[in-house]
Amino acid sequence: MLTNPSKRLKTFEDIYAENHARLYRLAIRMVEDRESASDIVQEVFMALYERLNGGTVVLYLNTWLYRVTINKCTDQLNRQKRYRSLEEVKDTPAEESSQDGSEKSQIIQLALGLMKPSERAILSMYSEGFSYKEISDATGIRFTSVSKTLSRSLDKMEQQLKKQGYETY
């Protein structure tokens, strides 16, 4: 998907409407909090507008949008130390991780909560159907390492889901 490098002329409004939901989904998977995710996506679009309005050319817009969103989410996680150690999560009741989700949603959020920011990003992009090249460009993971990192992240996610009592098979 999204592999055509041809150029088109669009308005900023179009770019905003086309990409907002995708970036919001990525951000919500990474920071686990809707309000923070919404703020991050707005910050990304503000940063994009400032660059474009200032005359800076943004090559490969989608890559740029995903990369900046991932970086901002990672900064947020590092600031808040939201990714917790395994020991901490074991002692945390599932209800605390999500206030309005179903039980399944809580289990997934708990499992994601144990992943590193880069692992969350790679799983999130993979689940959206991005290619390894696109994942590599957006996350900064070396192209030749994407399969190893992805395989490891899927293993980790599977183990965490099993620990939470959710079978992936």
Next chain:
Amino acid sequence: MRHIDSDILQKYLDGEVSTDEKTGVEAHLTSCDICSFRLAQLQGRAERIKRLLNQNSDVEVVLPPLPSNINGKLSVNVSDFSASSESRVKRPLLKRWTIGLSAACLIGMVFLYKPLVCRSENQKIVRMQREIVEVDANRPYSEQETTLSIIDAEGNVTYVE
């Protein structure tokens, strides 16, 4: 029999293997039940995790309006995800070392070649000596008539008066 690593199977599932890798994986899978079973497991796992993640973030999002200080009509030239030419091609470590060492050897040879040439030119003269042709007893030594004889590597003697 050596089994295929999980990350290669994952790459194969995602259609990201090279033609050679694909041929190798498929040849192995025809004769290995363990890897075939593992491949089916990985496929099921990937699909379920993808579905779970998509369900979990499948939320209705009302597109918030653009902030008032943003001009939504700003025209932008857009190109999609990067073509392979955008980012530098990352070569495997072994390949990079091989290229680096080859380059270092070539540069070394260029630098070493020049002194060798100079040395071989110098080696043409094996011996050089000054001889007094005829001694004049009434003259001091510095004013005596002399001949310079140069002997090269091949034994040829050249006389310079």
